[in-house]
Amino acid sequence: MGFGIALAVILAGHVAADFYVQTNTVAQGKQDRRSLLVVHCIAYGLCLTLFSALVFPAEAFLIAGLLFFVTHAALDFLKVELEKRKILSSFKLFSIDQVCHVIVCFGAVLCFYSDQSADGLLSWARDLVGSEALSAMLSIALALLVSWRPASIAIQHLLSSVRKDGECGVSAEDDACAAEQRAGRWIGVLERTIVVVLTMYGQFGAIAFVLTAKSIARFNKLSEDKDFAECYLVGTLASSAIAILATLFFQNMVTWQMP
Numbered sequence: 001m002g003f004g005i006a007l008a009v010i011l012a013g014h015v016a017a018d019f020y021v022q023t024n025t026v027a028q029g030k031q032d033r034r035s036l037l038v039v040h041c042i043a044y045g046l047c048l049t050l051f052s053a054l055v056f057p058a059e060a061f062l063i064a065g066l067l068f069f070v071t072h073a074a075l076d077f078l079k080v081e082l083e084k085r086k087i088l089s090s091f092k093l094f095s096i097d098q099v100c101h102v103i104v105c106f107g108a109v110l111c112f113y114s115d116q117s118a119d120g121l122l123s124w125a126r127d128l129v130g131s132e133a134l135s136a137m138l139s140i141a142l143a144l145l146v147s148w149r150p151a152s153i154a155i156q157h158l159l160s161s162v163r164k165d166g167e168c169g170v171s172a173e174d175d176a177c178a179a180e181q182r183a184g185r186w187i188g189v190l191e192r193t194i195v196v197v198l199t200m201y202g203q204f205g206a207i208a209f210v211l212t213a214k215s216i217a218r219f220n221k222l223s224e225d226k227d228f229a230e231c232y233l234v235g236t237l238a239s240s241a242i243a244i245l246a247t248l249f250f251q252n253m254v255t256w257q258m259p
Contacts, residue, residue, distance in 0.1 A: 002131075004256030006055040006113045008138045010105045012145060013051030017044040018072075018101070019149045031080050041076060045069025052112070060112040071104045091157035098150075113258070135254040140200055143247040147192040151242045152185050155235050162234055187214070188239050195243035200251070211240060 021043050030037035049065025056064050079097050082088060088096070191214060198206050214236065215222065222229045 002135075002254070002256060003109065003113060003258040004254040005135060005138060007106065007109045007256065008142050008250065008254050009051055009055050010048070010109055011102070012138070012142050013048045014068075014101055014105055015142070015145045015150060016051075017047035019153070020145075021047055030076070031083055037076060037080065038073075041069060041073040044072045048072075052108075055109070056112045057114065064108050064112050067108060068104070072101070075100050089157075089161045091154075091161045094154060094157045139250040139254045140196065140247070142250045143196045143200075143243070144193065146246045146250075147196050147243045148189050151192055151239065151246075152188060154242065155188065155238050158238055159231055159235055162231060184235075188235070192239055192243040195240055196247050199244050199247040207240065207244070211236060 022040055026036045026040050030040055045065055045068055048068035049061060052061040052064040052068070075097060079093060082093055083090075191210065194210055195207050198204070198210070218232060222232060
């Protein structure tokens with residue numbers, strides 16, 4: 001098992017713990033309730049410990065799990081304080097926070113991984129399906145994990161920095177606006193899923209067809225509402241870019257060897 005595969009497993013653990021294990025209630029409430037923040041950090045540490053056991057030696061994965069818990073707690077506590085002070089926009093803060101977590105994941109793999117460390121479940125899977133198939137499955141799984149909930153949250157933060165009055169131009173409490181936002185998020189998830197699969201097979205021309213079909217469905221509103229058109233363009237370009245770049249990057253990353 002190579003360095004890139006080990007890094008993919010740890011990054012998958014981070015994405016799973018920070019975006020899928022963490023519920024909306026915890027994500028929205030941890031700024032005001034420190035108990036929720038502590039619960040999230042503990043859950044994050046336990047999740048990363050389990051993923052670490054797949055790729056790190058038996059004597060190192062618990063230390064790695066503790067490292068992930070401590071660094072995540074420090075970053076999240078700092079993020080909460082910065083959110084309260086409103087020093088940075090939500091998109092900048094989200095981006096910096098995730099870059100810091102990726103650096104921690106890379107550093108942990110660099111410190112704890114060795115070519116002889118994986119002799120458990122992951123090695124069994126490699127022996128069962130082969131190294132190339134395992135690399136392909138990990139790359140597409142990680143690309144999809146990033147392209148679903150994390151991408152939706154990133155785009156939401158990006159749009160909030162573009163417009164100050166909400167994505168629909170009305171209060172977020174309006175039922176019609178809330179329904180449109182939910183529909184838009186699901187459309188984005190499906191769009192990025194299709195883009196990831198097409199990118200895996202190198203069908204970039206088909207991606208243009210998908211984006212064209214999406215634009216035709218929104219043609220009337222795009223022509224009538226300039227503000228909506230600007231947000232639509234920013235969201236669509238960001239959504240497609242995340243899906244394409246994530247897929248291409250992870251396809252390459254799983255082939256990395258130990259530096």
